[in-house]
Amino acid sequence: MYELYLSIFNKLGLPEILAQISWPVIPFIGVAALVVIGVLFLVLMERKVLAWLTIRKGPNRVGPFGLFQTIADAIKLLIKEDIMSTESNKILFTLGPIIFFAPIMVIYGLIPYTGNLLAINVAAGLFLILAISSLSTIGLVISGWASNNKYSLLGGMRSAAQAISYEIPLVIAAIGITLLAGSMNMQEIVTKQSGGVAQAALLDWNMFSWNVWPSFIGFIVFFICSIAEVNRIPFDLPEAESELVSGYNTEYSGMKFALFFLAEYAALFILSVLIVTLFLGGYLSPFNNYLSVILFQNIIPDTLSIAGIAIAKTQILNLFIHIEQAFWLIAKTYFLIFMIMWIRATLPRLRVDQLMGFSWKFLLPLSLVNLTIIAIYRHIFPN
């Protein structure tokens, strides 16, 4: 891909140094665009799915089928007055949403979207992701404290307690994955899940070598804990409307509230991507080969030239494979997000003591059971 990018610059007569400088920036632009567009779509999807599951119609006034509803909402939030109460701590009040949002943005750069589309490839990527994702809770506590409001403070404290409790089973479930993959590199975790279980027909599908099969309990634990990590129903105690007005973001309005909103949905998306990457084979196709290879192998000519640049057949196929990998990742992610929304439409909110008891007395032992099962599995099949 880089050679292709360079050759485009050479053809246009631009200096090569420009290409060298701009090449690493592209993924970050992509990540920023992905966050905003993904969240705009997710909010609409959430409202539509919830409406669909509760026999309503959902937003259908702005644009066709209400497609521009979130854009209208975003514009409304951005042009609203930024209200700060006089008794609040101004610096921390402003810093809160930023600290909440920044770590989530960083995680977007650490996850492989396709075989090559990975902004930062770190050897201990999984460890870094888990470490960074727990930072964002500090933002909630800070904004809860700086608001100088009892409801905000309670919401912030609850989110801290919840994050600490649910981080532990989450991390132990993730340890199982590092055991299975033998690595903490995200790219390697994905590639280790390919190949299937045997060389027979159907059994060589990637679907059967996903981590979800040996670590099914870990998948359940990780799924529940990530719902708790992103503060969604049934674990939305930090912003329990019926108890705490709106929790940590009670005092926020306008742009800062929009940032909280953006961060919440961005976290929902990226945690779903993380679950897919760790347990459901990431960007890998569930079949033994990529569909685009089967479909386009015989259609594409051996050499193709677009605007005078010769592109080999393998390069085009590679591009198609990348697009298909991104498709599989997004399809699996949206399936998980739909499951989370379905759970939201079904379950009521837990009590605080139930929340804590569920984490410490149930999920933590369960995650240890999962770790034991995986250890035995690795002992039997040390591949």
Added chain:
Amino acid sequence: MVKNMSDNILIKTISGVTEIARGMYTIAKHAFRPAITLEYPEKKPELNSRYHGRLALTRNPDGTEMCTGCKCCTKVCPCGDLIHVETQKDENNKQVVTKFTVDIGRCIFCGNCTEACPKGALIMTNEFELADYSREALVYDKKRLLLSVEESNKWSEMLEKDA
């Protein structure tokens, strides 16, 4: 003791999972029902004739007004002087209603007046979009309250059918 506890947790887990699955199945079944939302300004609800809407005066089939000016409605009205009726004797010594106003802005739509009316002259229609720009505009006079002969026939039929 330990065995008891582990059994308990296992049973609790299984029952919890099945209950959540049952709940999610119920929600999934809801997804295949048509939405009960009524997109109001575009689509209007179909209301029963029992509905307590705007008051109206009916006509006889020959086109004369049904109301005789007995003032029963003014006496039962819980809002005081909301309905205003003035009558006059004509040359045949028969009572004729000269003025009949209802202040819809203060009406609580209890329907006492329609029940008290001995001739069925005062009825409640299905009309509920009564917002206006001033309080004065909400005082409906006889001209606005009177229905046409066809509408009166329609309403008397509907009321008889639903009674």
